Amino acid sequence: MSILRNIPSGGPNISSVPLRADKFGLSQPFLSVEDRHKLALIASLRHFNAGELICNEDDQATFIFNIASGVAKSYSFLPEGKEIIQGFFFANDLLGFMENGRYTNTVKAITPVVAFQFHVSALEALLRTEPDLQLQFLAKTCHELRLAQQHAIALSQQSAQKRLLMLLNLVRLHNEPQAQAARQIHLPMSRADIADYTGLAVETVSRNLHQLQRQGVIHLISPQCIEIADEHIFTAALAQES
Amino acid sequence: MSILRNIPSGGPNISSVPLRADKFGLSQPFLSVEDRHKLALIASLRHFNAGELICNEDDQATFIFNIASGVAKSYSFLPEGKEIIQGFFFANDLLGFMENGRYTNTVKAITPVVAFQFHVSALEALLRTEPDLQLQFLAKTCHELRLAQQHAIALSQQSAQKRLLMLLNLVRLHNEPQAQAARQIHLPMSRADIADYTGLAVETVSRNLHQLQRQGVIHLISPQCIEIADEHIFTAALAQES
DNA sequence: CGTGGAGTTGAACGATGTCAATCTTAGTGG
DNA sequence: CCACTAAGATTGACATCGTTCAACTCCACG
Structure with missing residues (x-):
């Protein structure tokens, strides 16, 4: 062949x-x-x-x-x-x-x-x-x-944060093993793509990503690269009650 | 057999x-x-x-x-x-x-x-x-x-009305031919089910169905039975810009 | 150095969630 | 036949969160 x-x-x-x-x-x-x-x-x-x-x-x-x-x-x-x-x-x-x-x-x-x-x-x-x-x-x-x-x-999640966390988790599963080991998530898509996937406005995406950073869940290394601040906090935020 | x-x-x-x-x-x-x-x-x-x-x-x-x-x-x-x-x-x-x-x-x-x-x-x-x-x-x-x-x-629709209209349209396709001919939509599910499908609160479902009635799009015959007021207005509302 | 697209930040409005009360209806039993 | 009950449905008041519009920053590219 x-x-x-x-x-x-x-x-x-x-x-x-x-x-x-x-x-x-x-x-x-x-x-x-x-x-x-x-x-x-x-x-x-x-x-x-x-x-x-x-x-x-x-x-x-x-x-x-x-x-x-x-x-x-x-x-x-x-x-x-x-x-x-x-x-x-x-x-x-x-x-x-x-x-x-x-x-x-x-x-x-x-x-x-x-x-x-x-x-x-x-x-x-x-x-x-x-x-x-x-x-x-x-x-x-x-x-x-x-x-x-x-x-x-x-999409049925009320909070913008949870929608974003679910997207981050989805993308994470498809990252290279070495990136996963370094707790880094490489986003191949733009903020507009994230907005269109999560059903949010681009501004809301940006705001809530930065809010997640302030809360110590993630760390924005660059627009296309996000680091998980703490594995435990990240998964806890995904399954959170509120 | x-x-x-x-x-x-x-x-x-x-x-x-x-x-x-x-x-x-x-x-x-x-x-x-x-x-x-x-x-x-x-x-x-x-x-x-x-x-x-x-x-x-x-x-x-x-x-x-x-x-x-x-x-x-x-x-x-x-x-x-x-x-x-x-x-x-x-x-x-x-x-x-x-x-x-x-x-x-x-x-x-x-x-x-x-x-x-x-x-x-x-x-x-x-x-x-x-x-x-x-x-x-x-x-x-x-x-x-x-x-x-x-x-x-x-679910990615911003407006509650459009989410409801899409559900109504979905259910309508599964209704009996005679019901469709009479422009009637028979809903087998409860308001709570509609809310869980559309990602809305039960109250929002109720409010917007009645608002659609006030706008002349549908007519609430009973909680489980909805009549399409005007076929043309209904389909127009589904595809509306705003 | 200028340009344009992507991303971020700010302020105000509005729609929807929440809580609470009321209404309706079907089913039950007297 | 009627009252009682409980679940479903509706309505009101209010706070909240996200959208929208706008301005601004950042960076890559020419």
Whole structure:
């Protein structure tokens, strides 16, 4: 496979959570070597610059994408002209969800993105012949559903602080291990993106981040880099009563 | 099949939207007779009273359910002890989504509910041997994801009125055709449920419904029954700028 | 050195949450 | 048949928090 030779990651991959509890515990969160190989056979590699559109809502859906590296945002437009960010896509995520053959969201690269692209028809044909692989896609979709529900939970929080803490916690899980060890959260997105995800105004985002700093929960190193002041205080603030 | 003989609906069924555009348009939103028959072979019928628990978050997931009639609500608990309603399930919906073998939501019947129940292991075995049927489940899950995203859109609305209008519109789609023709929306859920779904206080729900009435958008016939005063004004209010 | 975008800060208004009281309704039992 | 009860729904008064509008700072880039 020429594709497999050209990239370091070893081909398409999907991070997920298994539907059923494995007897080995949380095993098989990623595809097997065989499944990745089968996907590689129908994949081609794409590069997107930061800010570049990956797919557009309501457009005819011809490709499904699997991110190899980089971060993208999925968003829709509200009646008022504002936009809401539905979620962020990271490495090993799937994007290009569709209904009636049309994309249900607009997805734009936030950082430079490298992604595998599959023809919808080729992927569908593969999934029909590989039920086990299809189950992995089902599990991934269930996990996306779970993430969307957690987003709804974040949005239903009254306090701006908690909404922000939930976003920080979400982004944190996708940071490099060394960054996590240093209690640092690297935010690939702008304040406007955070505002659109949390349903707040940009000013409220800024104000409350600084308030969290005054309260000793976080430390604003730079606009894109936040340090957790105290692990214990941070998690306590996430689960707080008030 | 004894099950098929005992129920009028003709066995399990799944309402959905196809992933790909069919050459026949919006065809195949429901399962084929053959698929329903295969599901019936591994299904058993369950009855739930109004208010009865169908499945509980974090519990071992042994069954997946398919509603034949009635309405249920899916909810999670917020740190503050409040609860958020993630969505409502109607006839031909699937429920019992899981991760790591455990339910991700608590589901409770709002009205009396009749549902088919499938053993997870039996359903998984069936889906492995029937990739086409599995694709229907994948499409259904994608549609649930879409609904969760629309819920997030509703929650990100600043105005309480718009959140309520989006809920009314959602419920309306599941009403009986004759009710829709009469421009009536029958709400199976309580004001508290509406509040938990929209992220508002019960009082705010009540106040804004009455305000919508004063504005001539709807007419409150009874707490559980709302009439759309004018179709045009209603849809205009949904898409309004302000 | 100037420019523009992103981020921050300030002040005032307004919508919604909260607390509390009242009203309505369905179900119960005398 | 009627009164009682409890849960759901409504209404009022008030405080709070976030939005809005505006000005300002910071930094990268030419």
